[in-house]
Amino acid sequence: MNGEDQAAVISAVLAGSRLLVAIAARSLGAVADRVTVPQFRMLVVLSGHGETKLVTMAELLDVNSSTAMRMADRLAAAGLVVREVNPLNRRESLMRLTDEGRRIVDQVTARRRDEIAAIVSRMSPAERQALVSAMTAFNEAGGEPAAPTLRAGSHPLGWPEA
Amino acid sequence: MNGEDQAAVISAVLAGSRLLVAIAARSLGAVADRVTVPQFRMLVVLSGHGETKLVTMAELLDVNSSTAMRMADRLAAAGLVVREVNPLNRRESLMRLTDEGRRIVDQVTARRRDEIAAIVSRMSPAERQALVSAMTAFNEAGGEPAAPTLRAGSHPLGWPEA
DNA sequence: CCACATTCTTGCAGTATGCAACATTAGTGA
DNA sequence: TCACTAATGTTGCATACTGCAAGAATGTGG
Numbered sequence: 265m266n267g268e269d270q271a272a273v274i275s276a277v278l279a280g281s282r283l284l285v286a287i288a289a290r291s292l293g294a295v296a297d298r299v300t301v302p303q304f305r306m307l308v309v310l311s312g313h314g315e316t317k318l319v320t321m322a323e324l325l326d327v328n329s330s331t332a333m334r335m336a337d338r339l340a341a342a343g344l345v346v347r348e349v350n351p352l353n354r355r356e357s358l359m360r361l362t363d364e365g366r367r368i369v370d371q372v373t374a375r376r377r378d379e380i381a382a383i384v385s386r387m388s389p390a391e392r393q394a395l396v397s398a399m400t401a402f403n404e405a406g407g408e409p410a411a412p413t414l415r416a417g418s419h420p421l422g423w424p425e426a
Numbered sequence: 427m428n429g430e431d432q433a434a435v436i437s438a439v440l441a442g443s444r445l446l447v448a449i450a451a452r453s454l455g456a457v458a459d460r461v462t463v464p465q466f467r468m469l470v471v472l473s474g475h476g477e478t479k480l481v482t483m484a485e486l487l488d489v490n491s492s493t494a495m496r497m498a499d500r501l502a503a504a505g506l507v508v509r510e511v512n513p514l515n516r517r518e519s520l521m522r523l524t525d526e527g528r529r530i531v532d533q534v535t536a537r538r539r540d541e542i543a544a545i546v547s548r549m550s551p552a553e554r555q556a557l558v559s560a561m562t563a564f565n566e567a568g569g570e571p572a573a574p575t576l577r578a579g580s581h582p583l584g585w586p587e588a
Numbered sequence: 589c590c591a592c593a594t595t596c597t598t599g600c601a602g603t604a605t606g607c608a609a610c611a612t613t614a615g616t617g618a
Numbered sequence: 619t620c621a622c623t624a625a626t627g628t629t630g631c632a633t634a635c636t637g638c639a640a641g642a643a644t645g646t647g648g
Contacts, residue, residue: 269554269558270543270546273542273546273554273557273558274539274542274543274546276557276558276561276562276565277446277542277546277557277561278538278539278542279561279565280442280446280561280564281446281450283564283565283568284439284442284443284446285447287443288443300603300604300636302604302605303603317626317627318626318627318628319625319626319627327604327605327606328605328607329626329627329628330605330606330607330608330627330628330629330630331604331605331606333628333629334603334604334605335603335604353613353614353625353626354612354613354614355612355613355614355625355626355627356626356627357626357627376440377436377440380435380439380440381432381436383564383567383568384435384436384439384564386567386568387563387564387567388563391560391563391564391567392431392435394556394559394560394563395438395439395560395561395563395564396431396434396435396438397553397560398553398556398557398560398561399438399439399441399442399557399560400438401549401550401556401557402442402445402545402546402549402553402557403438403441403442403445405545405546405548405549406445406449406545406548462605462634462635464634464635464636465634479595479596480595480596480597481594481595489635489637490636490638491595491596491597492596492597492598492599492636492637492638492639493635493636493637495596495597495598496634496635496636497634497635500634515594515595515644515645516643516644516645517594517596517643517644517645518594518595518596518644519595519596
């Protein structure tokens with residue numbers, strides 16, 4: 265691959281990255297008055313992971329357990345999660361989504377999908393097909409690359425951005 | 427477009443989104459001990475915008491001016507930016523990158539481009555060409571869509587993710 | 589000169605974050 | 619059974635990010 269090709273593909277990918285981040289930011293905006301971004305991340309993990317103990321949650325979010333602790337406290341106070349001691353191991357306390365918490369996750373997820381759907385609907389069928397193929401190839405090529413220890417990106421989330 | 431096609435393209439795009447966010451997170455990791463993510467965003471804005479007054483910076487980052495104020499204070503204390511009163515308008519104080527600040531931005535940018543380059547290098551030339559076309563079409567289709575007031579995504583950044 | 593707008597700054601409150609220390613509970617080996 | 623160790627949650631402390639509100643300094647238009 266020559267330099268021009270490389271620059272073109274990197275530019276295109278970076279531009280796509282900015283667009284996707286903007287979509288994620290907008291999808292969060294609707295619930296910004298109810299949960300913060302870190303709190304939403306915790307809700308998403310619970311949505312895909314079911315009952316989760318504190319240490320596991322901290323690992324999944326890649327934060328200190330004390331951080332996860334206080335976030336869980338606030339989400340519990342807001343009625344979006346519940347925490348109860350695991351009867352099988354009284355050291356652990358398991359946390360899970362309330363209906364209200366799940367509603368928030370679903371709302372944001374739906375909005376994000378809608379936005380992507382709206383964009384791809386503006387593309388021709390051929391372009392759509394090409395997009396699926398190209399993104400699939402890109403995702404496979406980037407599967408678990410240089411830094412296998414960093415498990416960042418394992419979870420379906422979104423972050424606000426400027 | 428039928429439902430299956432739609433689901434396939436959305437899944438592919440969302441997976442790509444996760445991968446790109448993971449790349450952004452790793453690219454930030456190298457400087458995580460020197461600047462926080464919001465601080466890095468400010469450096470990126472300065473990198474592309476030159477001398478900037480506080481209010482403008484706050485708008486570009488979409489934060490309150492008091493937030494931008496204190497971030498600027500910390501970056502100045504760290505020697506990554508300098509602030510000086512605008513002689514043409516003594517209300518304003520303009521801020522700009524130091525060499526050290528620019529070095530950090532360049533380092534992260536280079537790392538991100540390297541990671542993307544490494545991924546596309548694992549794709550076949552045909553796949554690469556298809557990726558450029560597909561991403562270009564996607565970016566154009568998503569140019570300035572439903573929410574024109576939200577200018578999120580205008581800046582080339584990255585956010586850590588779980 | 590006066591009224592108003594712009595800009596920066598600071599006080600206050602709440603959230604996020606990591607480190608370190610601690611108590612409780614579980615497991616393990618003598 | 620008892621002591622040692624590990625796992626887990628919790629809290630104290632310090633720093634950073636965030637917005638709102640109030641105030642000071644400066645500029646602008648009359």
